[in-house]
Amino acid sequence: MASDKFSNLPDEVMDKILMFLPIREAVKTCVLSTNWRYKWTSIPNLVFDTRSIPSHIKEREQLKTNLVTFVDKTLLLHNDIISNFILNNFLESGCADVDQWILSLSRKMLNHLALLFKSTTNTYQIPSCLFSCQTLKNLELEGCKIILPSQYQGFSNLTDLRLEDVILTNQTFESLLVKIPHLYRLSIIHCKSLTDLIIDAPNLDWVVLVGDLIQSTTFRNAPKVTRTLIYLPMLPIGSKFDEAFGGLNSTLQCIGIILDPFLELLPNVIVSKRLKTTYNNLTSLSCWINFEVPGNILGLLCLCRSSPHLERITIAACWHKSESLDKEDSWEVQLCKEDGIFHCLKTVGLERFMGVKYDMGFIEFILLNAIVLETFYIKWEEKSVMDENVDAVKKISQFQKASSNAKVIFFDEV
Numbered sequence: 124m125a126s127d128k129f130s131n132l133p134d135e136v137m138d139k140i141l142m143f144l145p146i147r148e149a150v151k152t153c154v155l156s157t158n159w160r161y162k163w164t165s166i167p168n169l170v171f172d173t174r175s176i177p178s179h180i181k182e183r184e185q186l187k188t189n190l191v192t193f194v195d196k197t198l199l200l201h202n203d204i205i206s207n208f209i210l211n212n213f214l215e216s217g218c219a220d221v222d223q224w225i226l227s228l229s230r231k232m233l234n235h236l237a238l239l240f241k242s243t244t245n246t247y248q249i250p251s252c253l254f255s256c257q258t259l260k261n262l263e264l265e266g267c268k269i270i271l272p273s274q275y276q277g278f279s280n281l282t283d284l285r286l287e288d289v290i291l292t293n294q295t296f297e298s299l300l301v302k303i304p305h306l307y308r309l310s311i312i313h314c315k316s317l318t319d320l321i322i323d324a325p326n327l328d329w330v331v332l333v334g335d336l337i338q339s340t341t342f343r344n345a346p347k348v349t350r351t352l353i354y355l356p357m358l359p360i361g362s363k364f365d366e367a368f369g370g371l372n373s374t375l376q377c378i379g380i381i382l383d384p385f386l387e388l389l390p391n392v393i394v395s396k397r398l399k400t401t402y403n404n405l406t407s408l409s410c411w412i413n414f415e416v417p418g419n420i421l422g423l424l425c426l427c428r429s430s431p432h433l434e435r436i437t438i439a440a441c442w443h444k445s446e447s448l449d450k451e452d453s454w455e456v457q458l459c460k461e462d463g464i465f466h467c468l469k470t471v472g473l474e475r476f477m478g479v480k481y482d483m484g485f486i487e488f489i490l491l492n493a494i495v496l497e498t499f500y501i502k503w504e505e506k507s508v509m510d511e512n513v514d515a516v517k518k519i520s521q522f523q524k525a526s527s528n529a530k531v532i533f534f535d536e537v
């Protein structure tokens with residue numbers, strides 16, 4: 124009786140079950156009953172990841188043959204639209220078989236393709252047939268190489284592009300983007316061959332740029348960008364900050380940035396109090412900073428002064444020693460009432476709080492100047508000491524507040 128009930132489940136329930144199963148387990152459901160036999164062949168999402176790698180095969184080439192054969196048979200027997208096809212660490216690197224899979228998928232109304240490889244010695248070159256797949260809306264590539272075919276016409280429906288550890292030239296990147304008219308979200312992560320980015324994407328809203336070797340970024344035609352996450356340690360410091368966001372000052376609403384070492388104050392370098400550009404639409408800022416590096420704090424304040432309508436700041440502290448700076452640098456001189464900063468700030472979040480000189484001073488400065496502040500959330504660093512926590516809470520409760528409505532709320536308080 125129980126078996127009959129399982130065999131006669133409604134189609135929508137069977138589809139739901141298959142959706143949550145690893146692909147190798149989903150295929151095995153064909154032996155359950157007649158109703159289940161071909162059900163898996165119409166699932167729209169094919170995800171090949173580590174959950175579907177057999178653990179009993181240890182020999183490397185034998186394992187690769189098994190995995191390739193499994194994907195071959197899956198695609199051969201699948202008889203419906205494939206919306207999502209994901210290879211996530213399923214193969215160590217791409218191969219000629221992947222070329223054939225992409226060719227087959229390009230005829231399946233594919234919306235989302237992810238080819239994620241971890242090999243550092245055998246980079247997979249994307250086949251030219253991928254660039255004619257006009258149904259794609261989401262493309263993720265990792266551990267790949269891109270050479271655009273001469274007949275490249277762009278991706279007319281692509282809205283989300285993520286490239287990680289991908290090899291392509293600056294010119295290829297520019298040519299790739301300029302023919303993706305509806306691109307909405309762009310992520311470039313550790314693409315070491317890229318040094319100078321030109322971003323031409325008229326509908327782009329969200330940009331993530333992470334790279335040790337990127338030296339310049341130019342937003343040539345990106346009038347709708349509102350959110351960015353930037354970690355580009357090779358960009359010049361201080362006065363060059365505006366160059367990282369060049370062309371975005373009229374649209375940018377949210378910035379995420381790692382300030383260490385992006386705006387690190389080097390010896391004998393003076394960080395100006397304001398940037399050349401005023402970011403009038405910037406309302407939200409998220410960042411990692413090293414409170415033990417005064418230049419990080421001064422750099423953050425410089426950005427805040429240049430963002431008069433900032434409403435929310437979220438900060439994660441990173442604690443590691445920096446021998447290049449004098450720890451007795453005059454941070455205390457900044458602890459004063461100041462016009463032109465935090466006038467619209469309502470919410471602040473601080474994670475990994477230690478309750479030491481530098482982060483305490485930063486909290487005091489914000490409370491002293493944020494005239495409409497409502498909530499300051501503080502989450503303790505796990506390594507903080509209980510006695511010091513109690514002392515820090517007491518001191519903060521005695522700090523002068525510019526806003527009578529400001530509340531300081533501690534999480535994980537000991």
